[in-house]
Amino acid sequence: MTTIKLKEYGAILTGREFGQTVLKALIGKHQPPFELDFEGVFSMGSSFGDEVLPPIAKLQGNELQVINASKTVQACIEDIRVETNIEFTFG
Numbered sequence: 079m080t081t082i083k084l085k086e087y088g089a090i091l092t093g094r095e096f097g098q099t100v101l102k103a104l105i106g107k108h109q110p111p112f113e114l115d116f117e118g119v120f121s122m123g124s125s126f127g128d129e130v131l132p133p134i135a136k137l138q139g140n141e142l143q144v145i146n147a148s149k150t151v152q153a154c155i156e157d158i159r160v161e162t163n164i165e166f167t168f169g
Contacts, residue, residue: 079143080108085118090094092122110137113169117146122154130133131155135164145169 084091087100104112116122129166136152144155144166152168159166 079111079113081113081145082108082156083115083116083117085116086145089118090122091119091126094125094129099128100126101130101133105132105137110134111143112138113145115145116148116151119151120148122151124154124157126136127154127158131158131160132164141165141167143167143169 082104083104084100085104091097091100114131114134131142140163142164144152145168147155147168155166158164
């Protein structure tokens with residue numbers, strides 16, 4: 079499993095356009111399965127999350143492993159989970 083450290087893209091991850099840019103970079107650099115590491119990420123906007131998390135989960139049978147997510151990031155991920163039925167595992 080490839081661990082992707084999202085902090086390399088910033089401590090605050092927001093914006094639909096930025097999410098699309100990050101997704102392209104991630105898919106171009108790494109092969110699934112992915113684990114997303116949110117260490118050092120203080121917040122994530124729902125538009126950014128919508129652009130990144132569902133497409134990655136879709137590559138992995140609608141499942142996604144998340145580690146080191148703050149309560150703020152977890153709350154955003156929970157909103158995405160409810161809307162998309164992605165199964166997130168938090169570590």
